Each structure stands twice: as structure tokens, then as C-alpha cells.
């Protein structure tokens with residue numbers, strides 16, 4: 001039986017509770033941070049420890065799930081890039097169905113739910129359905145990666161603006177991005193979900209005026225023991241990604257702030273570097 005069929009059965013089971021006219025449960029949308037469980041907020045840990053039913057995504061680290069009580073019902077809803085175990089609409093339906101059956105639901109997402117996490121869509125659907133909900137923010141991947149690899153996202157000498165953008169457009173309909181804005185100088189651009197479209201992204205940024213020599217970095221599995229950070233230039237980035245076989249989840253960071261890493265990369269070793277992290281320059 002497919003996950004989707006299993007979940008429909010589960011929803012049907014809980015729907016029978018709905019018919020008993022119980023007051024709806026609360027949904028808590030929790031950001032699980034970038035991977036390292038020590039980067040969870042205190043509020044997130046408290047919500048995890050009190051959870052009964054949990055809907056969680058692919059990007060949520062197993063170490064984060066370890067905070068759940070053993071009796072909590074865990075429902076994996078997937079969401080690897082372009083491979084959703086459960087379509088977004090069904091995730092929302094399931095969440096609403098469980099809440100209407102009186103269950104308190106914990107919706108756990110990687111990073112921060114309101115940053116490329118579809119948390120906004122889920123919150124809108126809950127509001128529309130009249131389900132009470134609250135949101136607990138998480139550290140987004142860019143923040144975790146920046147601290148872990150030693151790249152400050154803004155810096156008075158290098159970048160007075162930070163742009164978080166997605167390199168993967170809805171339904172993969174081609175990259176219709178504001179290239180002039182993304183190619184501006186004195187800013188840091190962090191691309192989420194950008195690995196598969198990296199050659200096109202780098203080509204467009206250069207065509208719109210960002211120099212091929214602009215410092216850039218690829219950070220895979222940031223804040224985990226599998227973290228890798230590869231640095232080079234905008235022109236070199238697609239080749240580096242191929243050579244080092246960079247795979248999602250990974251971030252692309254573009255901007256002069258990447259040069260600061262030379263001074264900072266070893267500074268935090270004693271306290272913050274994951275045990276087996278790999279770091280390389282072009």
C-alpha cells in the first residue's frame with residue numbers, strides 16, 4: 001500500500017472522530033532548524049516533547065525527532081526536491097482532518113517554516129478552515145550554514161543587503177527570476193534549491209553584470225556531520241558542483257562576504273564544527 005493510501009486510511013480513521021463534534025485541536029507549525037539539533041529553539045524543544053501527532057518533512061534530522069516522546073504518532077510526508085511523498089494539498093487536508101478530530105498536531109519543517117517551507121500556504125489553509133494554530137520559527141539554513149562555515153551574511157566592507165532566493169521555481173516552469181536585482185553589487189545572494197539549476201543561474205548572473213570572479217560558495221548538509229563547503233568564484237561554481245558531486249540539500253552563496261571565510265573558518269572549530277565536516281577551496 002502506498003504512503004498516500006496509508007494516509008487516506010489514517011485520515012478516514014481520524015475523520016470518524018471528527019463526526020463526534022469535538023472542538024478542533026491546535027496545529028503548531030515548528031521550524032526544526034538546519035540540521036544540528038542543538039540549533040532548535042527552546043520553544044521548539046518544548047513543543048516536540050509534548051507532541052502527540054507529528055507530520056514531518058524529509059529535511060528534518062533524525063536527531064530532532066529523537067526529542068519526540070516514544071508514544072507520539074509520526075507521519076512522514078516527504079518533500080525531497082521534486083519528489084513529494086504526499087502532495088501539498090493532501091498534507092494540508094490531513095493536517096486539517098487531524099485537527100478537526102480534536103488532535104493537537106505538530107507540523108515539523110526543516111529550517112524555518114516561513115522561508116521556502118510552504119508554511120505560509122499551510123497557515124493560510126488553517127486560518128481559512130478555522131483551525132487554531134501557532135508558529136514557532138526555526139533557524140533557516142542560510143543562518144546555520146553561515147555560522148558553521150564562517151561566512152557572515154552581511155558585512156560593512158562587503159554586503160549591505162542579503163537576498164534569499166529560490167533557484168527552483170514552482171512546478172519547475174523555468175527560471176523566471178529578477179536577474180538584474182540578483183546581480184547587483186554589494187549584496188549577498190543565498191540560493192535555496194539552486195543546485196540543479198546552477199549552470200543557468202551562474203550564466204544569467206554573469207550576463208546581468210555580476211563578474212565571473214565574484215566569490216561564491218556551495219554548502220551541502222550545513223550544520224550536520226556531513227557538511228561540505230566548497231569555495232571558488234561564480235564562474236567556477238558549476239564545474240565545482242560537478243567535480244565535488246554536490247547534492248541537495250545545499251545552498252549557493254554568492255558575494256564578497258565569502259572571502260571573509262579565510263579568516264574565520266577555523267575560529268569556531270572547538271565549539272561549533274560538526275565532527276566529520278569537509279571543507280575545500282577550488
Ligand code: SAH
Nearest residue numbers: 111112117140141192193221222249250251
Ligand atoms: N525552510 C527551509 C528551506 C526549505 S527549502 C529553511 O528555512 O532552511 C529546501 C532547501 O533548503 C534545500 O534544497 C537547500 O537548498 C536548503 N537547505 C535546507 N537545509 C539545508 C542544510 N542543512 N544545508 C544546506 N542547505 C539546506
